[in-house]
Amino acid sequence: MNECAPDALRVGYVPGVTVAKWARIWSERFADDSLAVIGIPQSQQESALRDGQVDMCFVRLPIDREGLHAIPLYRELPVVVVPKDHPIALFEEVATTDLTDERMQEADDLDALAGTLELVAAVGGAAIMPHSLARLHHRKDLVYRTVTDLPPTEIALAWPIDLDNPAVEDFIGVVRGRTARSTRGRQQDAPSSGKSKTADGKDGANDGRGAQSGRARSGGGKSAGGKTSTGKSGGGKTNVKAGAAKSRGTRGRR
Numbered sequence: 729m730n731e732c733a734p735d736a737l738r739v740g741y742v743p744g745v746t747v748a749k750w751a752r753i754w755s756e757r758f759a760d761d762s763l764a765v766i767g768i769p770q771s772q773q774e775s776a777l778r779d780g781q782v783d784m785c786f787v788r789l790p791i792d793r794e795g796l797h798a799i800p801l802y803r804e805l806p807v808v809v810v811p812k813d814h815p816i817a818l819f820e821e822v823a824t825t826d827l828t829d830e831r832m833q834e835a836d837d838l839d840a841l842a843g844t845l846e847l848v849a850a851v852g853g854a855a856i857m858p859h860s861l862a863r864l865h866h867r868k869d870l871v872y873r874t875v876t877d878l879p880p881t882e883i884a885l886a887w888p889i890d891l892d893n894p895a896v897e898d899f900i901g902v903v904r905g906r907t908a909r910s911t912r913g914r915q916q917d918a919p920s921s922g923k924s925k926t927a928d929g930k931d932g933a934n935d936g937r938g939a940q941s942g943r944a945r946s947g948g949g950k951s952a953g954g955k956t957s958t959g960k961s962g963g964g965k966t967n968v969k970a971g972a973a974k975s976r977g978t979r980g981r982r
Contacts, residue, residue, distance in 0.1 A: 737764070739782060739784045740776050740784070741765065742838075744858060757898075763899075770838040773785055777887065784891075788881055791884075795888060795890070796886050797887055803881065806856055806880065808855070808872060809855045816854070823877045832855065838857070844857075856875060858881050
């Protein structure tokens with residue numbers, strides 16, 4: 729990514745999180761220098777937000793939510809990493825009971841997992857960690873297998889509640905998959921596309937009704953008075969019945 733402007737949105741990410749897709753989509757919609765992507769150590773994910781080092785950050789839950797917004801994005805399964813010739817390598821997945829007799833290496837410090845895996849490779853044993861981190865520090869002499877009975881970890885996008893930056897809403901839109909035509913964020917400042925919002929703030933073309941329902945209401949659907957066009961109109965009864973009776977009377981006289 730190009731050198732960023734001084735007022736660029738600064739987005740941090742902890743190890744294991746891949747942000748390339750979102751950064752690419754951002755660069756397609758906005759100026760290349762309006763986003764700064766910054767790697768943050770796992771141990772500093774909260775302090776980076778609270779100290780203003782970054783505006784937003786992809787964090788690994790749990791975090792202290794006091795003063796922070798957080799949008800959970802996805803979960804990642806835990807895996808156990810063992811030497812390539814370990815019996816566990818023969819299985820696709822294992823349970824914690826399968827690891828009872830294993831020498832477990834310390835893996836609580838997610839910022840030091842590269843050293844942990846060096847230890848596993850050198851002296852054996854096993855280490856449990858999030859799948860994305862095992863993939864990040866992958867070695868040819870080690871393999872990892874899913875652990876089925878441990879809770880997953882969750883990745884979220886967090887930012888301070890009192891942050892006043894319109895680009896935040898834009899980035900949330902990118903992460904959540906909103907299209908470039910979305911009316912949220914800075915897209916509101918773009919020239920009008922002719923779409924109107926519904927009463928609840930939704931885009932009229934995407935709220936489950938759209939233009940077709942509008943045509944139905946103005947044609948053979950409901951009239952302004954809430955009845956169908958063959959019953960009562962907004963102004964009261966129509967002359968349909970009277971006209972039909974008059975027609976029958978005329979045919980009778982013939």
